[in-house]
Amino acid sequence: MALIELSNISKIYDTGSVTVKALDKVTLSIEEGEFVVVLGPSGCGKTTMLNLIGALDTPSRGTVTIGGFDLSTGNRSSLSRIRRNTVSFVFQSFNLFPGLTAEENVQFGLDVSGNKSEYTAANVLADVGLENRSTHFPHELSGGEQQRVAIARALATSNPILLADEPTGELDFETGKQILKLLVSQANMNRAVLVVSHNREIAQIADRVIQLSSGQIISDGPPIDGKKDVDSLRW
Numbered sequence: 751m752a753l754i755e756l757s758n759i760s761k762i763y764d765t766g767s768v769t770v771k772a773l774d775k776v777t778l779s780i781e782e783g784e785f786v787v788v789l790g791p792s793g794c795g796k797t798t799m800l801n802l803i804g805a806l807d808t809p810s811r812g813t814v815t816i817g818g819f820d821l822s823t824g825n826r827s828s829l830s831r832i833r834r835n836t837v838s839f840v841f842q843s844f845n846l847f848p849g850l851t852a853e854e855n856v857q858f859g860l861d862v863s864g865n866k867s868e869y870t871a872a873n874v875l876a877d878v879g880l881e882n883r884s885t886h887f888p889h890e891l892s893g894g895e896q897q898r899v900a901i902a903r904a905l906a907t908s909n910p911i912l913l914a915d916e917p918t919g920e921l922d923f924e925t926g927k928q929i930l931k932l933l934v935s936q937a938n939m940n941r942a943v944l945v946v947s948h949n950r951e952i953a954q955i956a957d958r959v960i961q962l963s964s965g966q967i968i969s970d971g972p973p974i975d976g977k978k979d980v981d982s983l984r985w
């Protein structure tokens with residue numbers, strides 16, 4: 751059994767006036783240690799897919815299985831355990847706690863996870879280049895710096911699944927490359943890393959690229975021109 755299994759997943763949002771089929775019969779499995787880029791245009795269902803894998807939302811049809819556990823059979827406490835100990839999430843909108851400093855936001859990630867790593871919050875902030883921002887609050891940080899705090903919070907734990915929604919969206923080229931290297935290193939430590947992006951260049955560093963279009967998988971395989979090093983990226 752793979753670490754992540756989506757079986758015939760559909761997700762329909764019904765706002766009353768409009769019904770949107772955000773995911774349409776998606777089936778896939780992802781093993782530990784895989785570095786996967788989910789690629790597709792805005793609105794194709796990428797964030798919806800991550801939310802389902804992260805046990806933050808439930809599918810309309812189909813089953814999501816994480817580490818052999820069918821999420822549809824979970825209760826509040828078992829799902830909460832999955833969110834704390836199995837999945838680390840870098841949200842598209844960062845979701846930092848406004849009343850906590852950068853270091854406290856990262857420490858929070860460590861505090862809630864049962865998987866302690868050998869790193870301190872300060873170590874991980876230094877890894878993302880923010881050693882001089884540890885006492886800053888989110889509103890005192892630029893968008894790119896907030897994004898790096900969100901990434902540090904997810905890197906601080908050793909949960910087996912790392913989900914990152916457009917993690918380089920706010921970053922300049924050099925900082926973006928540095929973050930991508932950190933994400934690749936997580937997969938090398940046997941975590942399953944799923945990075946969502948609309949950027950075709952980023953897809954070239956993946957082991958596997960899953961292309962979504964209108965809620966459906968239209969291709970799934972290694973990058974067309976072969977896997978590249980982060981250092982060889984141009985965008």
Ligand SMILES: Nc1ncnc2c1ncn2[C@@H]1O[C@H](COP(=O)(O)OP(=O)(O)O)[C@@H](O)[C@H]1O
Pocket residue numbers: 763764765770771772790791792793794795796797798799
């Ligand atoms: N909570 C929601 N309620 C209604 N529609 C939604 C909701 N979340 C997403 N959608 C719609 O579902 C589709 C997929 O959204 P999303 O997964 O956020 O796409 P992506 O991350 O690829 O940009 C979009 O058409 C979006 O408008």
Ligand SMILES: [Mg+2]
Pocket residue numbers: 796797798842915
């Ligand atoms: Mg999105």
